[in-house]
Amino acid sequence: MPYTPELKELIKKVEKTRPARVEKKRKGEEFPPMSLEERKAILKYHPDFKEDGRSEILVGPDKGYRIAKEMVSLIHAKSRLDPEAVDLTRVDYETDILVIGGGGAGASAALLARENGAKALIATKLRLGDANTMMAEGGIQAATKADKDSPYFHYLDAMGGGHFKNDPELVETLVVEAPKVMAWLEKQGAMFSKYDDGRLKAMHGGGTSRKRMHYAGDITGAEIMRTLRDEVKNHPDDIQVLEFSPAVELILNAHGACAGAVLYNLETEEYFLVKAKAVVMATGGSGRLHIQDFMTTNHYGATGDGLIMGYRAGVPLRFLHTVQYHPTGAVFPEQAEGLLITEKVRGAGANVLNIDGEQFVYEREPRDVEASAFIRECLERGKGVPTPTGKFGVWLDSPMIDVLKGEGTVRKEFPGKWILFHRYGIDITKEPMLVYPTLHYQNGGLQINQRTETVVPGLFVAGEASGGIHGENRLMGNSLLDVVVFGRIAGCRAAEYTKSAFKDGALSLDHVRAYHQALDNAGVPVDGRVAPMLLPDYSNPEVRKKQLTTKYHGTLR
């Protein structure tokens, strides 16, 4: 879908203001960034602050905590399993470390577990590598240039971005491990963008004081993920991979330690047991819950499964009251709705503009601030650009990047986005993109310490499923970093645990029974809901109405 004549007419206003904006940018004159007070004030437009979007958790360690309704609805659901129906003496797989999730954190954990002498089994819902890691475009932060940067500055930026609420120990680990992670990835053969002398190219992201966001074209996450996936597949003797086999429940043992999980074969619909000495939960985020009906940039499988399993096992939640809306999701064409337009486009200098082609916000505010400014511009000030499907957006002026940094820059730095829009008849080197905030990242998650340990012995959590590293708002480039940093730590610590602290004992699903009892006691209206969700339901309701069979008849429903 190329731009409609109406939108093409509006683009002329963007073109009209462009020469003067380019001139200002060249002189280093930016639209004034907001003060901390102004940032705070604009956040009232952020979806997190919509009180009727939340409800209260009525059971478990965080009873009384108010988070997104969509999450609470899953927390207030029963297991997919009847604990009585599971024969815990019949173990189907036995391994040292069970890694739940096959994204960046899971793959890193399995590789490090192996390096530390443990066998690993990765159980993943879809294919190995089908994860939000694959979709992260912009880059990975690390203070690698000693002449202008250090973990000290990276720490401050991450804390500022998270409104100083982040867990300081976790942030310290993140920034100190960052250069090591970059070196590890380089050693794995991840193809980062470099200058001829080998210096890693780096850009700004929203809220960075130094250019420390390293990248591989505009497919940084894909490059990291496919490299790690390839490496996992190079160790078939030590790392077993079970695809299309999501975990649905953790198994504890007689000592209260985590000792495996029940997996579900999405194709044969059978459940099977994995017994492990330790478990790494790396299930990622939850964008597919479509909180407040927002569109999402997330992977098909991002349904927050790990939160549910971990919470039932007794792990507290942190920072789940905040969700990150990426400021720039595509709103045109309709086929690309919700798709991530990397922050790197703004990092490269593209302005953000309203319907009049005027700037209304500095383009590199932290994500929550930037997204709030877009929402205010569209919904309150009425300066949004209307789309043919009745939505609103603001312009992201990609053509000015070529004007600023030379013809061909956009195609070279954003090849993925260029081809995507090109398919729909839009040339982003000549025409701006139309964008609006889109559900992007689960800022919070299961509580961990800097060794990725949880309150449950033998249960480690890494990546987006964990909470605390990013406080109330994550900076760009810190999630690719987070998954590899804490994935590696989890693999390492879990391997250590299997050798030192692990004690064998009878397997148990008593925690699930107790959780069900707590739901009943609290009078939670469960209404037959089960969780984890596993996959979102995008089926056609008209078709659903005609699906009349509810029980198995032979092998067919």
Add this chain to the structure above:
Amino acid sequence: MSKTASKPKKAVAKAKDAEASLVPIFVMGKRYEVPASLTIQKALEYAGYQLVRGCGCRGGICGACGTVYRFPGSYRIEVGLACQTVVQPEMYIAQLPFFPGNKAVYDIETLPAVGGTIAALYPEVFKCVGCGTCTRSCPMDIDVMGYISKAIQGDLTAVAQSSFDCVMCGLCAARCPAEEVQYNIGILARRLYARHLAPKAKHLAEAVKNVEGKKFDKALQELKKKDLEALKKIYKSLEIEPDMADESWTPTDKSFLGE
């Protein structure tokens, strides 16, 4: 019906438009009518499929949804990613949810970064007949045959660079008469290139040395101890590297740097 009747006029008109623009498609040979604006992926869901295989990022990068299609009266097999390709009337559609491609197992650290390595691990590379089907089958518009001929010549750098946009959907391999698994040759070359041939980031070694030497631990311990107001004050006074600054920029205040 009564529900529709009670909708505002505008919505009714819109719903009619949508009905008017239904197009027939054939999913694995079976006919369905779907809105013309949908991608193949959303059209499958509209038709009633619950996708399990053949659906991943829904954003054109993970390679889970390679799809082949054909139009009546044409012999030509066309390809696309289901999440990126808009339906067209009369399309015959089949997805490629999995392809059993051959992957070599290797140690990237000790594998020689020479052209002959590709031939050693994937000797079938020489079976390429130069038909160009792979290039025509690539939803990412990569010149696949071009990089396979570079692989035959042993030019790792060229293979690495020209295969970079590959999403490993497997469509090239599925259609290759020589049974090559092009995408695995591509990633082998990229890893070898990036690990052994690309110039090393020397500054990275220095940064690693600094953190391993616990150079910033003291400064970080002090930051962690600061109260909120003090922390905010430091944060606000940070010197920001200008957007347009080039690689040689350094801050005026050199404290807390790695040097």
